[in-house]
Each structure stands twice: as C-alpha cells, then as structure tokens.
Amino acid sequence: MKSSTARKTKKNETARLITNKELRKLTLQVYLFRQGWVVVDDNDHEVKSTHRTQAKAAEKGRALAKKRGGRLLVRGRNGLIRKREYYWSGPVRFEPLRSLPPSVPPINATRKAISRAVKEVIRIMNAEAAQQNK
Amino acid sequence: MTKVLRPHDYETSVFINCPFDGAYEPLLHGIIFAVLHMNLKPKLALGTSDAGYLRLDKILNLIESCKYSIHDISRTELDPNHGLPRFNVPFELGLDLGCKRYGRRHEEKTALILDVDRYRYRKFISDIAGLDVEEHNGSVASVITAVRNWLRYSSDALSLLAASGSAIYARYEAFQLALPKMCKRVNWDVDNLPFTDFSWVAHEWINNNPG
Numbered sequence: 001m002k003s004s005t006a007r008k009t010k011k012n013e014t015a016r017l018i019t020n021k022e023l024r025k026l027t028l029q030v031y032l033f034r035q036g037w038v039v040v041d042d043n044d045h046e047v048k049s050t051h052r053t054q055a056k057a058a059e060k061g062r063a064l065a066k067k068r069g070g071r072l073l074v075r076g077r078n079g080l081i082r083k084r085e086y087y088w089s090g091p092v093r094f095e096p097l098r099s100l101p102p103s104v105p106p107i108n109a110t111r112k113a114i115s116r117a118v119k120e121v122i123r124i125m126n127a128e129a130a131q132q133n134k
Numbered sequence: 135m136t137k138v139l140r141p142h143d144y145e146t147s148v149f150i151n152c153p154f155d156g157a158y159e160p161l162l163h164g165i166i167f168a169v170l171h172m173n174l175k176p177k178l179a180l181g182t183s184d185a186g187y188l189r190l191d192k193i194l195n196l197i198e199s200c201k202y203s204i205h206d207i208s209r210t211e212l213d214p215n216h217g218l219p220r221f222n223v224p225f226e227l228g229l230d231l232g233c234k235r236y237g238r239r240h241e242e243k244t245a246l247i248l249d250v251d252r253y254r255y256r257k258f259i260s261d262i263a264g265l266d267v268e269e270h271n272g273s274v275a276s277v278i279t280a281v282r283n284w285l286r287y288s289s290d291a292l293s294l295l296a297a298s299g300s301a302i303y304a305r306y307e308a309f310q311l312a313l314p315k316m317c318k319r320v321n322w323d324v325d326n327l328p329f330t331d332f333s334w335v336a337h338e339w340i341n342n343n344p345g
Contacts (some may be wrong), residue, residue: 048209073179075222078266079244081236097296100146102333103177109320111334117319120310120339 015091023094026070030057034078047079058083138261143175148285149200150178151226152248153209164261165204166272166329168281169307172296174202176290180329193226198237200214202288203230204281206248207274210258224259233264248277309339 004097020025027042037057039048048064051057058074064071074083106114135158136178148169152162173213175201179193196275205227212219212327227247234243247262268280279299283343286296316335317324327335 008289023220031242034238075242077241096344097171097173099337100173100175101337102170102330103147103175104330104333105145106334107328107329108322108331113320114316114334115338115342117316118335118341119243121315122339124315125312 001086013091015093016088017095018088019095026065026068027073028061028065028068029073029075030054030071031075031079049114122132144201146173146197147175147177147200147202149196149203149230149332151203151223151230152206153220153223154178154180155209158206159267160274161206161270161272162329163310163332163336164277164306165206165281166305166333167214167309168278168299168302169204169285170333171302171340172282172289174285176333177271178329194229197230197233198240199211200240201243202285203243203245204248204284204319205245206229206270207255207259207267208248208250208270220293221285227262244288246281246288248280256312274306275300277308305343307338308343312339 024117025043029042031038032038032041032054033040033050035050035063037051037054039051039057039061040046041048049057049060051060054074054076059078060074061074062085065085069087069089071087072083072085073081074085075084088115101111105111109117148161150165150169152165153156154162166176177196179189190192203281205223207223207227209223210219214256227245230243230245234245237243245265247265247267248270249256249267250269250272252267255267268284270276270280279302282299288323313335314324316339317327322331
C-alpha cells in the first residue's frame with residue numbers, strides 16, 4: 001500500500017522547464033582532481049568534498065544530488081562521463097539546444113547582415129519545399 | 135573551500151587542431167558544424183589575427199582557454215614542395231596533453247584524436263598508444279559522428295537533447311546546399327570562406343532552422 005506521504009503523480013501534470021542556467025545549478029560532478037576524487041558543484045566550481053576513491057566520491061555526490069533534486073555526473077580517469085544519475089522531482093523538460101555564437105566576430109559582413117541573409121534563404125527554401133509538396 | 139578556477143568561456147570552447155589546406159576543408163567544415171550543433175564554440179589558430187602575439191603564444195592561449203580539443207593527425211604525407219612532413223598538428227597535440235598533465239586547473243581537459251585509420255598512428259606516433267583514436271576515413275559523415283559521439287560523452291551541458299550523428303550530418307548536407315545562396319546574399323565567395331565567416335553562417339543556420 002502506498003504511504004500517505006508518498007508523492008502522488010498528477011494525471012495531467014505539466015513537465016517543469018529546466019533552463020540551462022538552472023541545470024548548471026542542479027548539477028554535481030565527480031572527477032579526478034589534484035587531491036583525489038572530488039565532488040564539484042557545477043554552478044560555482046566549488047569542491048564540496050575530496051575522497052580517496054571514485055565510489056566514495058560518487059556516494060557523497062549522490063546524496064547531495066538527491067537532496068537538491070538534481071543530477072550527478074561521474075567522470076572516469078579519462079575525463080569522459082561514465083555515469084549520469086538524475087534525481088528530478090516530478091516530470092521535467094529542457095530548453096532546446098541553441099548554437100552558441102562563435103567567439104570571434106565575422107570578418108566580411110556584420111552579424112546582422114549574415115542573420116538576415118540566412119533567414120531569407122531559409123524562408124525561400126521552405127516556400128519552395130512547400131510548393132513542391134502541393 | 136577550494137575552487138576550481140577556469141578561464142572565460144572555458145567550458146564551452148573547443149580547440150580544433152587540424153590541417154588548414156583546401157583538401158582538408160570539407161572535414162574542417164564538418165567538424166565546425168558538429169561543434170556548433172552541439173552548443174559549443176569552435177576555436178582555431180586561424181580565427182585569431184592579432185599580430186601582437188607570436189604564433190606559438192596564440193596557440194598556447196587557445197589551448198589554455200579550451201576545455202575540449204580535437205586533433206586530426208591524418209595529414210602525414212610528405213610535402214611535395216620540400217619532401218618533408220608537417221609537424222604542427224602532432225606538436226600542438228603534445229602541447230595540449232602537456233597542459234592537461236601539468237597545468238593547474240586543466241585536469242578536466244578532454245581531447246579527441248582523429249585519424250583516417252584507428253591504428254595507423256602506431257607507425258608514426260606510437261607514444262600516444264593507450265589514448266583513444268577515432269577514425270574518419272576522410273569522410274565528413276564519419277567525422278561529424280565521431281565529434282558528436284565524443285562530445286556526447288565529454289560534455290555535460292548538452293547530453294540531454296543532443297541529436298544523433300546522422301541527424302547532424304543530414305542537417306549539414308542541407309546547410310551545404312543553402313550555403314552558396316547565403317553567400318551570394320552577402321557578396322561572399324563560397325570557395326574562399328574564412329573560418330570565422332563560415333562559423334557565423336553555420337551558427338545562424340542552426341539557430342534559425344531548428345530541424
């Protein structure tokens with residue numbers, strides 16, 4: 001029998017939007033750093049704790065991630081993510097990925113002119129595709 | 135409490151170390167497109183044009199400011215003009231690995247090494263044995279998939295909604311079809327497109343044409 005304190009899922013519950021900024025605040029990472037395996041807060045890069053083994057660090061990270069209802073990323077020695085654990089409370093959705101602007105400004109045209117040209121070509125191509133489909 | 139300090143936009147920058155000749159351009163464009171599609175910023179030595187810095191300083195600054203790096207060691211042929219190979223790419227790969235090993239705050243750096251064949255490196259740069267080398271066989275589709283898969287497992291920010299390698303390649307093909315038209319509108323020569331301009335067009339295309 002379900003306990004009365006258990007979280008009840010509503011039938012038409014809308015998924016909560018987690019922005020990229022919010023996602024960073026909710027993320028903890030475990031990786032090998034100078035002193036050993038560290039649990040680091042992704043938001044301010046603060047080392048929460050240091051451990052001798054990855055498993056111990058992951059355990060600590062897991063507890064913190066559960067507490068904040070966030071996620072834990074465990075990286076291997078090679079720096080690649082080995083494990084992703086999510087502890088969201090309720091259904092969630094994320095911001096669609098948007099390409100970040102390059103770090104160097106364009107050389108031969110303004111950003112505005114490029115944007116305008118791209119939008120015009122997309123509009124024309126979409127119109128052509130729609131006509132072909134008719 | 136200790137803090138892991140990082141340079142400006144470190145987390146979202148990808149250093150691309152590859153040949154810059156015309157024959158390699160399709161692969162370079164594919165890598166740039168894949169990096170932009172994965173919500174990260176590509177950075178190349180070509181993109182910095184500050185004459186006040188030595189070339190090596192520019193490269194060292196780039197390596198230091200990027201968490202991710204892509205090294206393509208596929209160009210090992212002898213130069214037809216002087217009969218010597220070019221060592222720039224392996225040299226910069228060494229600098230990057232050194233930065234990760236000895237640089238404070240750079241333990242988290244990750245690198246992707248690309249070659250035409252997965253095990254070919256053993257014949258000319260066997261010291262990197264043990265590092266993962268991805269093959270691309272000179273194909274844009276393979277290079278896009280290799281970059282996408284590597285970033286999927288290296289970066290945390292984009293892991294949730296990353297498109298597949300084949301989906302990114304399909305979008306890249308559509309982008310390549312539209313590129314001459316877009317260049318014509320801003321009076322650019324599509325065959326001589328600087329890296330920064332290409333990046334900006336690709337960035338605008340990805341954001342304005344969400345698949």
